[in-house]
Amino acid sequence: MRTQKQRRNQVSRLIIPAKNANLTPKKGIIMSALYQALPAVDKLLKTPQGEQFVAEFGHSATVSVSREMLQQAREHIKRHENLPHFLQTDEATFQYIRQQLLLQQQVNIKSVHNLTGTVLHTNLGRALWSPAAQQAALDAMQGNVALEYDLAAGERSHRDNYISDLLQQLTGAEAACVVNNNAAAVLLILATFAQGKEVIISRGELIEIGGAFRIPDIMAQAGCKLVEVGTTNRTHLKDYRNAINENTAFLMKVHSSNYQICGFTHSVDEQALAELGKEFGIPVITDLGSGALIDLKQFDLPEEPTVQEKLQQGLDLISFSGDKLLGGPQAGIIVGKKALIQQLQAHPLKRVLRCDKVTLAGLEATLRLYLQPEKITEKLTALHLLTQTIAQLQAQAEQLKVRLENRLNADYVIAIEPSEAQVGSGSQPLARIPSIAVTIAPATEKMPTKITALFARLLALPQPVIGRIERDKIWLDLRSLASLDRLLDSLETL
Structure with missing residues (x-):
């Protein structure tokens, strides 16, 4: 057990008040002295x-960081009856404050390297x-x-026109x-045409996607009645x-x-349903x-x-996403009868759900690429990644392997292996696309924690590297990587 004097000696000159020098080493008095030793925020600011x-x-x-630091110190004293490490010296205190201030300035939605093998990763x-x-x-x-201006007519127009x-x-x-x-x-379709009415849908199509999008819930929100048919x-x-x-x-x-029902199944195709609707x-x-x-x-990709x-x-309206196979910004697109x-x-x-100018500009530019379908795999990034050849991926993997061998020690075995990538974002969930990955395994079976620790190091890089862990290896799948050069630069700090 540390003496009261030893506890007090941990406290920095900025913090410890001299009047506590002769306190007896009783628990309550020691904790009281430690609480009193905490500096006031205004005193910190005046240094x-x-x-x-x-x-x-x-x-x-x-001020905010200083107050949070002192609150953490109070909780630490209550649990451990001593000062936390960041209040042991003046230097430690100011270093801690600076670190927290720098952390506050960091961007959280930061650029990452996607090596998961999922190209359209939600x-x-x-x-x-x-x-x-x-x-x-x-x-x-x-x-x-x-945005909402017709340059030819010199008057206001609608933002969706282009x-x-x-x-x-x-x-x-x-x-x-x-939208x-x-x-x-x-939601817009349901609210416009089905509020207070019935919508007929197959029971096998009452999907749930993402974290909270469920067709029955969306129908309820739109004020319409769901009528399930079939099994x-x-x-x-x-x-x-x-x-x-x-x-x-x-x-x-x-x-x-984003799902498939296989085996003894039957569904009604859109053409037959369209004829029934008519x-x-x-x-x-x-x-x-x-x-x-x-x-x-035509690109040997899963059929969609x-x-x-x-x-x-003969369908009257079709809705689909802008940021999946279309390869553009997040958007909901509806096409059909005028x-x-x-x-x-x-x-x-519609006004509540409309897109801003940046999204519409990006979407227009994306759609214009489809006017030249013969160049689409060169110019549309998502499709370019999906259509890379195994030879192209192999060449990238060899460069990545060399860089990792230069940065990691003998605790790891680095290899190039065949992999299976996927489109992602619910597209063809059972389909796999041949790919190439660089794998990192522990040099001996006695070091499985090395892989977990290395995975954490990759995530902690200034531009994090996100792969996947399978069979006690880190898999870095090249199919989903946007830029090999930037990845190699990032690994210099590993």
Whole structure:
């Protein structure tokens, strides 16, 4: 047990009051002395170091950090009956304050290296913007833009007009509108056409995606009644027909992009459902999810239905995402019949859910890339990553392996291995894309904690490196990496 004198000697000259020098070593008195030894915030601010902090980081931030430090010290004293390490000396105190002030200035949504093998990684921001989209967004941020202004007519226009024109050209739709994500698009459709009415949907399509988007909940929020038909694995056209009544708003299909039901199954295709809708004068609407605008099979990628195919099958409205297979910014896109789009544009929720100028600029630039489909894999970043050859990935892996061997010691074995990547963001969840990864394993079986510790070191880099741990190895999959040069630079500080 430390004596009271030993405890007091830990306290810095800035902190310890001389009047406590003769206290007897009783627990209550010792703790009281320690509490009294804590410096006042204004005293800290009046020191040369405190004044420097105020000048560099601002008065409010310095006061806030100092108060938080002292509160932590009080809690530490209560638990341990001594001063925390950051109050042992003046130097430690000021060093701690500076560290906390610097931490407050760090950006939390920081750039990372994605080596998970999931190209459209929801947790890492989904699709990487193309250079063209980045430049368009930068231009929009740096100045005024013709967002709701018709330059030809010299008068006000609608902010969706430019996007609508492009989508009509690319998909063959009569009209289009844009909101801030696909969940918002579904909500807007339901609120516009089905409030107080019924929406018929197959039980096998009552999906949940992400952390909280559930079709039944969205329908309830929009004030419409969900009518389930069929069973989880089998739904027939007669199930829809038998559920239609005078209160039916529309028939709904949801593309199973983030799940698959296999085996003894049956579903109704959009063309048959569209014909049924026309028979009863009821719209048929589809949530397509990922929303591909080109046939991915030509690139040996997993098949995904295109927006154009679904429109040709007679659907009245289709909603899909802008930041998945489309390869652009986060947005919810709705294409289809002009009369229905006009009703969506007129709904009060449309303004609530609309996109800003930066998103629309990035989306327009992304869509324009599709006007030259022969160059799309070169210019659309997401598709470029998905279509890289194994030889290209192998060449990158060899450079990465050399850099890791130079930075890590003999505790690790570094190798190049075949890997399996995936599209991500719910697109083709069972499909895998051949890839190449650099793996890092412990040199001996007795050091499994080395991998966990190294994974943490990679995450702690100024530009974190995010891979995955499988079979007691770190896998750094090159399929999802945006820039090898930047990765190699980041690893210099490993």
